[in-house]
Amino acid sequence: MKYDVIVVGGRIGGSVSSLFASKNDLDVLMIEKQPEIGVPLQCAEATSEETFQTIGIKPSNRYICSEIHGAELHSPDGNHFRMYPHNDEIGYILDRKVFDKSIAIQSAKAGTDIMVKTTVKDLIIREGKVKGVIAKHLGRTMEIEADLVIAADGVGSNVARMAGIDTLFGTKDIGSCVQYKMVGMDVDPNLMQIYFGNEIAPGGYVWIFPNEDGVTNVGVGIRNHKKTAYHYLNKFLSNFEATPVEMNIGGVPLSGTVDKTYTDGLLVVGDAAGHVDPLTGGGIHLTVICAKIAGEVAAEAIKGEDISAEFLKRYEERWNDKVGNVIKKSLKYRKVLDKLNDKELNALAKFMKGRDLDSITSASLLGLVKESPSLVRHLKDII
Amino acid sequence: MVCIMKFDNEKCGYCGACTSVCPNSSLELTENKLIIETDKCDDCKRCSIVCPLGAFLEVEGN
Ligand SMILES: Cc1cc2nc3c(=O)[nH]c(=O)nc-3n(C[C@H](O)[C@H](O)[C@H](O)COP(=O)(O)OP(=O)(O)OC[C@H]3O[C@@H](n4cnc5c(N)ncnc54)[C@H](O)[C@@H]3O)c2cc1C
Ligand code: SF4
Ligand code: SF4
Numbered sequence: 001m002k003y004d005v006i007v008v009g010g011r012i013g014g015s016v017s018s019l020f021a022s023k024n025d026l027d028v029l030m031i032e033k034q035p036e037i038g039v040p041l042q043c044a045e046a047t048s049e050e051t052f053q054t055i056g057i058k059p060s061n062r063y064i065c066s067e068i069h070g071a072e073l074h075s076p077d078g079n080h081f082r083m084y085p086h087n088d089e090i091g092y093i094l095d096r097k098v099f100d101k102s103i104a105i106q107s108a109k110a111g112t113d114i115m116v117k118t119t120v121k122d123l124i125i126r127e128g129k130v131k132g133v134i135a136k137h138l139g140r141t142m143e144i145e146a147d148l149v150i151a152a153d154g155v156g157s158n159v160a161r162m163a164g165i166d167t168l169f170g171t172k173d174i175g176s177c178v179q180y181k182m183v184g185m186d187v188d189p190n191l192m193q194i195y196f197g198n199e200i201a202p203g204g205y206v207w208i209f210p211n212e213d214g215v216t217n218v219g220v221g222i223r224n225h226k227k228t229a230y231h232y233l234n235k236f237l238s239n240f241e242a243t244p245v246e247m248n249i250g251g252v253p254l255s256g257t258v259d260k261t262y263t264d265g266l267l268v269v270g271d272a273a274g275h276v277d278p279l280t281g282g283g284i285h286l287t288v289i290c291a292k293i294a295g296e297v298a299a300e301a302i303k304g305e306d307i308s309a310e311f312l313k314r315y316e317e318r319w320n321d322k323v324g325n326v327i328k329k330s331l332k333y334r335k336v337l338d339k340l341n342d343k344e345l346n347a348l349a350k351f352m353k354g355r356d357l358d359s360i361t362s363a364s365l366l367g368l369v370k371e372s373p374s375l376v377r378h379l380k381d382i383i
Numbered sequence: 384m385v386c387i388m389k390f391d392n393e394k395c396g397y398c399g400a401c402t403s404v405c406p407n408s409s410l411e412l413t414e415n416k417l418i419i420e421t422d423k424c425d426d427c428k429r430c431s432i433v434c435p436l437g438a439f440l441e442v443e444g445n
Contacts, residue, residue: 033414042398119413156399156412169403171432176400178435229435249435251400 003029003113004302006133006146008120008159010037012096013152013270013287015103016055020295021150022110026302029144030104030112031135033119038100042250044179044209044217045094046192047284048085054288055103063099064092065212069190075349076197076342083352091192093209093217094284123149123162123266129307130163130265148298148307149266152291155251157272163263167272171224173255175204175281177248178229179219184242187216195236196337196345203338204281206236215245221252221281254278256331261319262312267294275323279330279337286327290319336378347372348379388426390419394438401430401439 007018010032018030034040046068052059068091070084085091108114117137124132124143132145151159155174160167185208187193193208200206203223208216220233257274261267269275275290276283297315301307340348351368361383365376395417402410409423410430417438431439 035414040397117414154399156402156410158402158408158411161408167403168406171404171429174400174403174433176433176435224432226432228437230437247396249396249398249400251398251403251433251435253403 001142002132002145003027004146005029005148005150005298006031006144007112007150007152008133009152009154009270009272010034010104010114010116011100011152011154011270012103012284013154013272013275013291014150015100015107016288016291017150017152017267017269017294017298018112019055019103019107019110020292021298022107022112022295024296024299025111026299028107028112029146030107030114031118031120031133032114032116035117036097036101037104037114037116038097041097041246041248042177043096043248043284044207044219045096045211046091046209046282047094048091049089051285051288054285054292057106059092060102063095063102065095065215066093066189066210067091068093068192068209071192071194072188073349073352074193074195075346076200077346077349079346079349081349081353082191093211095212120153120159123159125163128264130263133159147265147302150269150294150298151266151272152269152294153272155253155271157268160258160266160268160272163266165258165260165263165266165268167258167268167274169253169255169274172203173223173253175221175223175252175254176225176229177204177219177221177250177252177281178233179207179217179248180233180237180244181211181246181248182216182218182237182242182244183214185216185218185240196349198342198345200236201232206233216242218242219248223254252276252281252283254281254334256327257324261316262309264309264312265307267298267312267315269294275319275327277327277330279334286323289322293318293322332382336382339378340375344372344375344378347375351375388419388424388428388431389440390417391438391440392417394436396436396438398435400433400435404429404433 004026122134195206204221270287
């Protein structure tokens, strides 16, 4: 068995990479260890229009659960303010189990072969170049050769590590998350609710995202804390009369991207590469952008018969051009937020009413000096 | 190396957060099982810090 490209992981990073590789006439195999693509869910399912624009599809009612027009942010003292996107961009809450699978189906229609319930256990490496994978399906081990492997195997990526790429994250860099899909939370169907506070979600936040038909995604992400995300979610929910119908668990990389996302015969995409916004934890739109580039660069490499790291470097250059600055800026914001105590968060919420992050200027900060000089010192770092 | 981390499989949600921080690649997540290679583990406890469900328990003493 020999392919041009093997993609490891069948969710959004893998499905979009394989879709664009197949659209460019490559022989592509995508391997997913779960029996069903998109399952289990490990996501709060919020994304923006950009995701669909990048893939080149129209959002479909089959996987759009709700439209989001803005977010309500809550400070520890119970104050809240609303934020709306600049250009009236609409956000969506997806049904990711359906969405990810629908992209995999498109990829299959474009020619991708897919193996499910198959785990990549190792890489075939010859003369320092990745040359395929060793995979296991129902107890049977097989060697499958390819000129290029795309690792889209998520945050715990072992595949990139097998090729010598350092994808190890620090404990401070991983958002430790638990979410329930709940019935009985009474929220505005078009607004996301976000709660901050060191007693509510140390190093992260609680989210309530309106899903469809009275169901909400309620979850928490925390960082580097002795108590668990599960503890914080249940503590938060003790104030509500609502009941779960599903529980989702996951880790999300919030450190910015890994140092290198390519090597001879291999590209790394999505959570495995740290293609996630470090402030919000949103990775769908960024993964889609980088995965599309990976599929396109794979096609150029195979057609030009050059899968060397030197050639594949253009993958990193291109995704960096598109999303590198966004990720770096968000990391800067997140590091400032990390330093704030609850008092400063309260002052920030009051100050932010009617503003957005980009409109904070030195002059506007003067109004805050009296109330919270320490907050002004922290905010100066992001101006 | 001695591994004193104790892992409670019944508390595991198979999410992979722990494998992302293990410096010794001692953890492998299959479709529905977390496999720990205890001889590779140096007991750094990083896995237990990121586990959303608290599936790693610290055992007293060596
Ligand atoms: C709780 C939580 C909430 C989130 N909420 C949001 C949100 O609201 N909006 C947003 O934009 N982002 C969100 N994210 C981030 C988002 O889910 C990820 O950025 C996105 O799913 C990354 O996609 P991916 O394809 O790179 O990786 P994944 O979605 O992790 O997919 C990796 C796939 O690879 C498979 N795999 C792994 N190893 C192997 C192997 N060895 N062999 C074969 N297959 C393998 C896995 O089974 C999995 O299907 C959230 C993350 C978490 C944890
Ligand atoms: S204690 Fe450290 S080395 Fe051992 S499994 Fe956990 S993270 Fe890996
Ligand atoms: S982080 Fe916890 S829940 Fe997730 S796979 Fe590891 S032990 Fe299981």
